[in-house]
Amino acid sequence: MPYDIGATTGYADLKSRIHTFLQDNGWTLSGTVIYKGNVFAQLTDNTAYLQLVGGQGESGGALTDTCPAISRIRTDAWGTDVTFPCTYHFFVHTSPDVFMCVINHNTLNVQWMTFGEVNKYGAWNGGQYFGASYNSGSLHNVWQFSNWRCRFYNTQAGQNTNCGIGYFWASTDTSSGGYGNMQMVCDLDGSAGDWIDNHGTLSTRNFNGSYLANNLVPYSPNTFNSQAVLVPIHLYHNRPSDFSSVIGEPGHTRYVNIKHYNAADIITLGAEKWMVFPHHKKSANSLTDPAVYPSGSETGYLGFAVRYDGP
Amino acid sequence: MPHEIGTASGHYDLLAKIKAFVTSTVEMGAGNEWSIERDDTTGDDHELILNGPGLTGLEEIFVGIKTYQSVDDDYFNFKVMGATGYSLGDSFEAQPGSSGMKGVPLWDATIPYWIIANAQRIIVVANVETIYQTFYIGKMVPYASPNQYPYPLAIVSMLTSAPATRYSDTSYNFGFKNGDTGAFVIRDNAGTWLSPKTWPWKNAWIGAAYYTATASEEENLRDTGGVYPVLPIVIWETTPNHYGEFDGVYYVSGFSLAVEDTMTIGGDTYLVVRNAARTGFQDYIAIKLD
Numbered sequence: 001m002p003y004d005i006g007a008t009t010g011y012a013d014l015k016s017r018i019h020t021f022l023q024d025n026g027w028t029l030s031g032t033v034i035y036k037g038n039v040f041a042q043l044t045d046n047t048a049y050l051q052l053v054g055g056q057g058e059s060g061g062a063l064t065d066t067c068p069a070i071s072r073i074r075t076d077a078w079g080t081d082v083t084f085p086c087t088y089h090f091f092v093h094t095s096p097d098v099f100m101c102v103i104n105h106n107t108l109n110v111q112w113m114t115f116g117e118v119n120k121y122g123a124w125n126g127g128q129y130f131g132a133s134y135n136s137g138s139l140h141n142v143w144q145f146s147n148w149r150c151r152f153y154n155t156q157a158g159q160n161t162n163c164g165i166g167y168f169w170a171s172t173d174t175s176s177g178g179y180g181n182m183q184m185v186c187d188l189d190g191s192a193g194d195w196i197d198n199h200g201t202l203s204t205r206n207f208n209g210s211y212l213a214n215n216l217v218p219y220s221p222n223t224f225n226s227q228a229v230l231v232p233i234h235l236y237h238n239r240p241s242d243f244s245s246v247i248g249e250p251g252h253t254r255y256v257n258i259k260h261y262n263a264a265d266i267i268t269l270g271a272e273k274w275m276v277f278p279h280h281k282k283s284a285n286s287l288t289d290p291a292v293y294p295s296g297s298e299t300g301y302l303g304f305a306v307r308y309d310g311p
Numbered sequence: 312m313p314h315e316i317g318t319a320s321g322h323y324d325l326l327a328k329i330k331a332f333v334t335s336t337v338e339m340g341a342g343n344e345w346s347i348e349r350d351d352t353t354g355d356d357h358e359l360i361l362n363g364p365g366l367t368g369l370e371e372i373f374v375g376i377k378t379y380q381s382v383d384d385d386y387f388n389f390k391v392m393g394a395t396g397y398s399l400g401d402s403f404e405a406q407p408g409s410s411g412m413k414g415v416p417l418w419d420a421t422i423p424y425w426i427i428a429n430a431q432r433i434i435v436v437a438n439v440e441t442i443y444q445t446f447y448i449g450k451m452v453p454y455a456s457p458n459q460y461p462y463p464l465a466i467v468s469m470l471t472s473a474p475a476t477r478y479s480d481t482s483y484n485f486g487f488k489n490g491d492t493g494a495f496v497i498r499d500n501a502g503t504w505l506s507p508k509t510w511p512w513k514n515a516w517i518g519a520a521y522y523t524a525t526a527s528e529e530e531n532l533r534d535t536g537g538v539y540p541v542l543p544i545v546i547w548e549t550t551p552n553h554y555g556e557f558d559g560v561y562y563v564s565g566f567s568l569a570v571e572d573t574m575t576i577g578g579d580t581y582l583v584v585r586n587a588a589r590t591g592f593q594d595y596i597a598i599k600l601d
Contacts (some may be wrong), residue, residue: 001386017560027564043445067572089318121535121538122534122535122536122537122538122539122540123535123536123538124535124536145369188535188536211515211516212511212516212517213514214516214543215508215510215511215513215547216515216547216553216564218544218551219547219548219549219551219552219553220551220553221551222454222455222551222552222553222554223552224455224459224460224499224500224552224554225455225456225459225460227454227455227459229553231456232541234540236516237535238530239533242530242531243530243532243533243566244516244517244530244532244534245532245533245534245535245540246532246540246542247535247536259423265466270354286551288549297397
C-alpha cells in the first residue's frame with residue numbers, strides 16, 4: 001500500500017522507516033542511496049535533522065552528479081521545535097515516481113520532505129527534484145510570512161530571508177551562495193545535468209510552482225459551495241530575455257486552500273482521495289493582502305494536497 | 312470533439328452552417344445534436360435558438376444566435392445569448408433568464424470558419440479579413456458538483472453588448488482575455504449574470520500589466536523546448552470564487568506562434584486563435600479540435 005502512517009522516535013528511525021517503506025514499494029537501496037528510475041536520493045540522519053540530497057546516478061552505493069544544495073527536516077524549526085515521538089505520513093506514487101514524507105509535530109506543525117520526478121512539458125532533460133521544509137541555512141534571517149502574489153513565503157520589506165518552507169514555493173534567498181529548499185535537474189538554457197532551484201529573484205536558474213498559483217490558491221475556498229479547488233502546480237521557470245516557460249508539474253500533488261481543513265484531513269472527489277497539509281503551520285490568514293501577514297512560523301490558509309490511497 | 316472547418320459566403324450563411332452542423336446527428340453523434348427551438352429566416356434579422364442535451368443527454372441548455380446588420384454602416388454581425396428556457400411568445404432578446412446580447416462583428420463576404428461543438432457548448436471562430444472573431448455559448452466546466460452548480464452557462468463574445476460596431480473597430484477584445492470586460496458572462500446559482508476574471512490573465516507573473524507590476528514582473532510565457540503547454544482558463548473572482556474553466560479552450564503564449572497554427576498535445580489537436588487582429592503574447596488561445 002503506497003501510504004503509511006505511524007509514530008517516529010527520531011531522525012535515525014525516520015530514515016530507516018523511509019528506506020523500508022520505499023524498498024517495499026519498488027525502490028532500491030544501495031549503500032546510502034535510495035533510488036528508482038531517474039530519481040536518486042541520499043538521506044543522512046543527525047540528532048538535529050534529517051538531511052536530503054539528490055543526485056543523478058549511483059555508483060558503489062554513493063550518489064553521482066550530486067546537487068550542491070541540501071534540504072532538511074530539522075528540530076530547530078521556525079516557530080515550534082520538533083519533539084519526538086511525532087506522527088509521520090509516507091506517500092509513494094508512480095508515473096511519475098514521487099515520494100513524500102510529512103511529519104506532524106506538536107499538534108499543528110508540519111515539516112515535509114520529498115523527492116521524485118515531474119511530469120515534463122516540452123523537450124528538455126532532467127525533471128528529477130528533491131526538497132524539504134528547510135535548506136541548509138540557519139534560521140536567523142527568516143521573518144514574517146508574506147504571500148503577496150504568491151511570490152515568496154518569507155519576505156517583508158527590508159527583511160533578508162532565507163528558507164523557502166513552502167512546497168515548490170518561491171523562496172527569496174539572495175545571499176551569496178544561498179540556496180532554496182527545492183532543487184531540480186533542468187538543462188533548458190543551461191548544460192546537461194544542471195540543477196536549478198527555487199531561490200533568488202528572477203534569475204534564469206529559478207523555478208517555482210507558486211507564481212502561477214497567484215489568483216488561484218489565496219482566493220479560495222469558494223463562497224458559493226465552500227469548496228477549495230485543488231490547483232495543479234504549474235512549474236514556472238525563468239528564461240533569458242524576460243520570458244518564462246511552464247516546464248511541468250510535480251505528480252500527485254496540488255496546491256489547496258486549507259481554510260476548512262486541518263493537517264491530514266482527507267478530501268474525497270469521486271474515486272480520488274487527497275490528504276491535505278499546511279506548508280508549515282496553518283493560521284487564519286488568506287494571504288491576499290500584502291500588509292497582513294501571520295507570524296513567522298505560520299503559512300496561513302495555504303497548503304498542499306497529496307494523492308492518498310490509504311483507508 | 313466534432314468540428315467543421317469551412318468557408319461561408321457571409322454572416323447569414325455562417326449562421327446556416329452553424330445550424331446545420333450542430334443539429335446534425337451525423338456530425339455531432341447520436342444524442343449529442345442540438346435541437347432547434349426557433350429558426351426564423353423570414354426577416355432581415357435571422358434568429359436561431361438552440362437547446363443542447365448536455366453531456367448527460369438529460370439537460371436543456373438554451374443558447375441563441377441572431378444576425379443584425381446595416382448596409383449603410385457596413386456591419387453584418389451576430390448577437391449571441393444564453394437563457395434558462397425558451398418562450399415561443401417572447402422575442403429573441405426577451406427569452407427567460409437571458410444573459411443579454413453580446414455582439415460578434417462579421418461581414419457579408421467570404422468567412423473562413425471553424426465550428427467546434429459538443430453536447431454542452433458551441434465554439435465558433437470566424438476569420439473576417441484576418442480579424443478573428445470567436446464566441447463560446449453553452450456550459451463551462453464547473454468546479455462543483457451538478458447539485459452545487461446545476462446550470463453553469465457561459466457566454467463569451469467579442470462585444471460587451473450588440474452595438475453598431477464594424478469588424479474593423481480596433482477597440483474590442485475576445486471575452487476570454489481578462490474576463491471582466493463585459494464580453495464574457497456566466498450565470499451563477501442566484502440567476503445573476505456575472506463578469507468574473509479569467510486566469511492566467513490577471514496573473515501577476517504573466518498578465519502583469521493589469522496589476523501595474525514592477526518591470527521585473529512583466530514577463531510572458533514562451534515555448535518549452537519547442538512545445539507550447541496550454542493552460543486551462545480558470546474563471547474566478549476575489550469574492551472568493553473559482554467557478555470553473557472553459558470546455559476545450561486554453562491559454563497559450565503567442566511567442567512565435569501564428570493564428571491558425573495547429574499543435575498536437577497528448578494525441579489531441581489544438582487550433583491557435585488570436586484576439587481579433589492582435590498579436591501580443593497574451594492574445595492567443597488554443598481550442599481543442601479532437
